[in-house]
Amino acid sequence: MNVYDSELVGSLLEECDYTLTQDMSEADAVFLNTCAIREKAEETVHNRLDNLHVLKRTKPNMILGVLGCMAQNLKDDILESRPYVDVILGPDSYRRIPEIIKARQGEMDNFVDTRLSKFEVYDDLFPSRHDGVNAWISIMRGCDKFCTFCIVPFTRGRERSRSIQSVVDETINAVSQGFVEITLLGQNVNSYRTPDGEFPELLKAVAKVEGVKRIRYTSPHPQDIDDALLEVMRDHSNICNYIHLPLQAGSDRILKRMNRTYTQQEFLDLVDKIYEYMPNCSISTDIIVGFPGETEDEFLETLDVVKKVHFDSSFMFKYSSRPGTKAAEYTDQISEDDKQNRLERLIVLQRKNTLSANLRHVGNTLSVMVEKVSKKSDSQWAGRTDGNMWVVFDKTDEQIKDIVNVKIEDAKGITLFGSRIHTEELIHEAA
Ligand code: SF4
Structure with missing residues (x-):
């Protein structure tokens, strides 16, 4: 979500004639x-702010801003402890950037706006994306779930969704720029609802856009996964x-204390239901220990x-x-x-699970989207399967963004290794 928001801010800065630099010391x-x-x-x-303070001393006209959730949450603290910060904007105030840049030319004091909006979804703004395979598209903002450990409902405000049409328009725009995978984003992505339809209807509409090879979404809440959503996933x-599928904890008492709204059994039943619809579905999770x-x-x-x-993989955290x-x-x-x-x-157990989940693919042929040159060798590609597992294989005649068949030969840690299978070889194998 923050990558997406940064791309939105990038497009607002481009409107003010700024361009992106990779060299911080060059930045205005x-x-x-x-x-x-x-x-x-x-x-x-x-x-990072302490380091930037050193740079700002040598470049006093450089605008230094803090955006997003910390701006929302800690504005007083930042204003007091780091008075050299010029701009503090919460996640619903990015539209003010052009106005701030203009005012800045007239040397204004600190600018702070952290009001949360019930409506802002940046519907009409397209982010400034750079080369790649995947385009992030935010479809809803905020969260109404109020898990007791989570600051998001306070920093991002109430749930609100963009229109289906605006998400489809942004998808068409992303495809026209060369992106082939779309990841729909939301703090609670499947709480998406509009007068024209809910999350399953949105998924269907995006799946129909010509040129979209793959669609992913994150992060859903288990409570909002229903048959309609699973049917759409199965059928496209x-x-x-x-x-x-964030679990967070396995004990009913802790789940209740976390206000997660499901029990262990309900979570396990949901997993069974997912496999009924999609027997080969990959499932990952988030877990907090020490709540x-x-x-x-x-x-x-x-x-x-x-x-x-x-689980195929887990994001595991100590309670913070x-x-x-x-x-x-x-x-x-x-x-x-x-x-x-x-x-x-927990990490020891999950590592074992990930390895055995990956080993079960050895001998199978999987569809892999070529995403980049492998870090280990220029003569190999790295790509992801439908189930979000990384696969490394020797280059042949494929290009980045192609979806190709790869026969899996080995699994080490979180990575699968294999060889490209060309269509004729597949037909031969089938014969
Ligand atoms: S559903 Fe997710 S974003 Fe919302 S409060 Fe719970 S953990 Fe935070």
């Missing part, structure tokens, strides 16, 4: 687009059979669900307390040592 304006979801992300921004070959009050037995329940579901959220006020916080110990045990 630097905007840090920030995330507040974890403490570590905030620390990174503070360190360009919608990837891949779901990121306040989590006992050793409750953590073991999380491990148990991980064993049962056998976010001031302002309900969970930050719980008095039974878990020690750093226990959180670290639980995280390490």
